[in-house]
Amino acid sequence: MSEATSGFPLHGGRQASLLPEAAAPRASTSRVIADALRAAIVDGTLAPGAPLRQDAIARHFSVSAIPVREALRQLESEGWAKVEMHKGATVAPLSAAEAREIYEIRSALESLAIGLAIPAHTPATLLECERLCKAAELESDPSLYAARNRAFHMSLYAPAARPQLEDLMATLHRRGERYLRLKLGLPSYKGESDQEHVALLDAVRQHDIPAAQKLVVRHLLDTGELLYRFITERVEAEAAQPKTRKPRASRGSIKTGS
DSSP states (O other): OHHHHOOOOOOOHHHHHSSOOOTTHHHHHHHHHHHHHHHHHHTTTTTTTOOHHHHHHHHHTTTOOHHHHHHHHHHHHTTSEEEEEEEEEEEEEEOOOHHHHHHHHHHHHHHHHHHHHHHGHHHHHHHHHHHHHHHHHOOOOHHHHHHHHHHHHHHGGGGGGGGHHHHHHHHHHHHHHHHHHHHSSSSSSSHHHHHHHHHHHHHHHHHHHHHHHHHHHHHEEEEEEHHHHHHHHHHHHHHHHHHHOOOOOTTOOOOOOO
């Protein structure tokens, strides 16, 4: 099993809590496995291109190959995994085009959602939005920030009471989290993002629908474009680097060591 897989998926005793009870149906087991793999991809434990070996995953969860295959099919349908005939499954590579598209779609859906939600906001819901905005601002851990960021955004839209729209947005947030982690590593992003969140919350408080929609669209489109440029430039830089070959040992040489 590769190093990327052997480190999977969680640390500090959390693994046992992810496993379902013995009497749980197979569909529940496959969902637990898919959720754990997805979380490991988001937090970087499973890097792009890392193998997702069915036998290793089955041993890790003490299950048969059937729920593992179901979990991998689910991840493939969501774009997290790439499955090739005779090669098996691997973590899907990062894609500049995918990153930009995720945020383009989010901008359209979240503009709609915030317009529907603003008339239904109350002092209590706005207080919750403010609490979550502050939590995201104070968070420095990239993995936790992604969750805080998602919670803040979704709190802005919750009063709209549109469950299908909410499901679509939540799916896109999950798809975009590993890209968001890249952006968190860029200089000055955190402070700019926090300022944009504060401005967005102010527009919601003032019940200014056009301003809130404009802010959320710009916030998301700018993120998508920044990620597109960052990933594209990184791919180009990696392609430009000369590939080094490991020196071959001569036929007459003697290898030492264990």
